[in-house]
Amino acid sequence: MHSPERRGAHLRAHTPGRMANWDLVRIFLEVARIGSFRAAAEQLNMSANFLSKRISLLERAYKTTLMTRHVDGIRLTREGLQVLEAAKRMEEASFGLDCTLNQATPSLSGEVRIAVTEGLGTFWLAPRLVEFQRAYPGLLVDLKCEMREADVMRLEADLAVQLEHPDQPDLKRIKIGRLHIMPFVSPSYVEVYGMPKNADDIRQNHRVVLQDAEQTKAKEMYEKYAAGREQVGFVAMRNNVSTAHLWSIAKGAGIGWLPTYVPALGDPLIPLDIGVQFQLDIWLTYHPDAKKIARVRQLIDWTVQSFDGRKYPWFSDEFVHPKDLQKAYKEAEPLVNLFAGFKKVSRPKIVPIYPNRASGTDR
Template sequence: MHSLAERGVPLEERQKANLSGLSDWDAARIFLEVVRSGSFRSAAERLSLSINAVRRRIDDFERQTGTTLFTRDVHGTHLTDEGTMVVSAVERMEAAAFDVLRTSDSTANVLSGEVRVAVTEGLGTFWLAPRLVEFQQAYPKILVDLHCAMRSADVSRHEADVAIHLSRPSALDVKLVRLGRMHLMFWASEKYIEKHGAPRSAMELIKHRLVLQFADQLAAKETFESFFPGVPERDLLVMKTNVSSANYWAVANGAGIGVFPSYAVALGGKLIPLEVELNRPLDIWLSYHPGSGRIPRVRHMIDWLIEAFNPARFPWFKEEFVHPHEFKDSYMGEPLTQLFGGFSTEER
């Protein structure tokens, strides 16, 4: 088999071909030290190696590159023309390695970049968005892309860095954290109750009209059928919508009775919880790709989200149902309307 030189390949191209298969980066580092020190002995002293160890590594490096890098005589060590070309190539590798280290240090000390968070529309609008100012104050150089939708995002397909769900994701190659539990119950506005009264049982509820949200993660059709078996939707529904905010404000303005989480008392619409024993719990799950969880900015967002749903701090996310009337005794933080970013309805 003919060598590259025998086939007429220029020296520069031969060096590129040989360096592309280079595997011993430590030998390359020792080679640079010999060049910069001017001798094998000086390089050995600076590297705290024996002179024989340095010579062995240079011999290994010459075998890898397929060329003679040095000539030796009584006056010292001298680079060959081929060795000079290899120096330039290895110095570029060294510079690239330093760039990687600087980037790593910068990432560790100054968290920046974008984090994509997918969350259900209601939790995103009423709970996370008003409180994200805490995260922004702690990490001002991180851009949060908050995507609120009722379709569950798949982090294994990198649709988001972190996703929050109301049912356990089925993907096997993702990390899961159970954040807490959301408790759904029936609510009506003061205006509606003044006009139509407040039902106190499922049988009385059938005499009223409902406003419900129909969305993928809520399994609303199945929920309706479990609450009202055998009752057609058209006999009870006065309005249905696909987003939590429209659903909430329709009920808050007296359109009908709605189903909301127990924390709805804090949203500012003067809603009153109904004493109807049809509460339904939904587990709240956080998912993220294992690789994304190792990125510092994503890891900080994950940690913040876990704390944002901490049941020990926020009783409406506890395992057991806590009635809204008990929040004043079980929650000791800032005013609830401020916590949720509630909107005033005084002039409505």
């Protein structure tokens, strides 16, 4: 059997008017995302020298430099950034084609297990996974939502989405997005305590809610912005899951830090522009052999697409203010439709069967 290097030897330079070679583009996309030939080589199970030659072939085909090599990794040129966006669109189209073909011949079957932090699992992936399961009806999707990191090397899950940088050297890992966190407050809280003016005003005159759980950086955030402030009398509530954290803030328990996409959940939360924000990178990890299993490979590809910052701007590296998310989200559907299961809906008025019973005139 030929090595990847030998199998790729037949690739030819691009001729204007021909479709770009997806194998070359896929390699470029992986190197650009990871930022290093060495790390990308580990990810793709190929040699760094082979990847470098493939990128050079792509550059010669288009007669332009796409990336520059440095001691600490690679940097994309202006043309490289443009090609990166086009490559992402090719990847998305490729995934769409895979879904269509598999819908036509749904041959995948079995169980796939994905572990994810509780908030991202509940509010984002669970609604999306319905689409994946319908595309592959022969699959049983086991979604595990908890703040503890799953040990995929010990096969606790086939893949995991987490908010801390994976430190196990044998893991396959991809940064798939970024979570932007900022403080929010509910209208009911403002009615009682007033609108917070700045960070000092919060420390002196307000109450906060903390999510004290793994992968949230709650302790680091508290030490940075409320150093020396005793929690008793200042922290109104501590909780260990995202759902309780969201509801306590929405009901007015205190000011709390939430992802910038939460206004789409339906509650009228108010973002506070007081310069107290932070970010958490979103990482996908899986066992080195996981991609050899077709059903797991499909779930990995789908998960990467689900956190594409180009399509879902609240997961992009650049901060997008909550008030600008609908404008930045380029799809035609309202943003709240992505979280339709959680938005508020008007409930029908319940009409008593015997409306006059209270007045004593019923029969």
